[in-house]
Amino acid sequence: MTLNAKDRESLIKYKIERSLDALNSAERNFKENDLFTAVQRTYYASYYSAEALLLIKGLSFSSHKSLIGSFNKEFVHTGLVNKKYSSILKELFETTQTGDYGNFVGFSKRGS
Numbered sequence: 001m002t003l004n005a006k007d008r009e010s011l012i013k014y015k016i017e018r019s020l021d022a023l024n025s026a027e028r029n030f031k032e033n034d035l036f037t038a039v040q041r042t043y044y045a046s047y048y049s050a051e052a053l054l055l056i057k058g059l060s061f062s063s064h065k066s067l068i069g070s071f072n073k074e075f076v077h078t079g080l081v082n083k084k085y086s087s088i089l090k091e092l093f094e095t096t097q098t099g100d101y102g103n104f105v106g107f108s109k110r111g112s
Contacts, residue, residue, distance in 0.1 A: 012055045019048035035107035036099055043092040050089060053081075064093060 003011065026041035047064065050071040054060065057074060061067040068089055075081040099105050 008055060008058070012052045015048045015052040015055065019045045019052065022048060030109075033109075035109065036105075039092070039099055039107055040096050043096040046089050046092055068093060 022041045022045035026038045026045060029035070029038035029041060047067070050067060051060070053075060054067065054070055059070055059074070061070060068086075071081075071089065072086050076083055076086040095107075099107070
């Protein structure tokens with residue numbers, strides 16, 4: 001995707017807004033004990049944030065795995081982002097995949 005600077009800036013802002021909306025939804029879902037949706041929305045909040053960061057560098061990807069790999073290459077391996085955020089993003093991706101495609105999957109609140 002080739003964007004001019006103004007369009008890229010608009011898209012970055014849009015992705016950040018999507019991230020914040022997803023995070024707010026995740027919090028509501030968690031409070032309502034809708035844990036399946038809370039996990040999904042938390043993943044997408046993280047995904048949209050990573051997508052916004054990559055767009056700052058002019059990078060975009062069509063697959064989730066490619067985006068996660070590039071996020072690690074551009075931000076984690078260079079020391080710009082703490083490695084723990086890579087682990088969180090990966091775990092959220094895998095958990096969302098399991099929830100979406102697994103059978104008899106359920107989630108529970110830790111420490112409850």
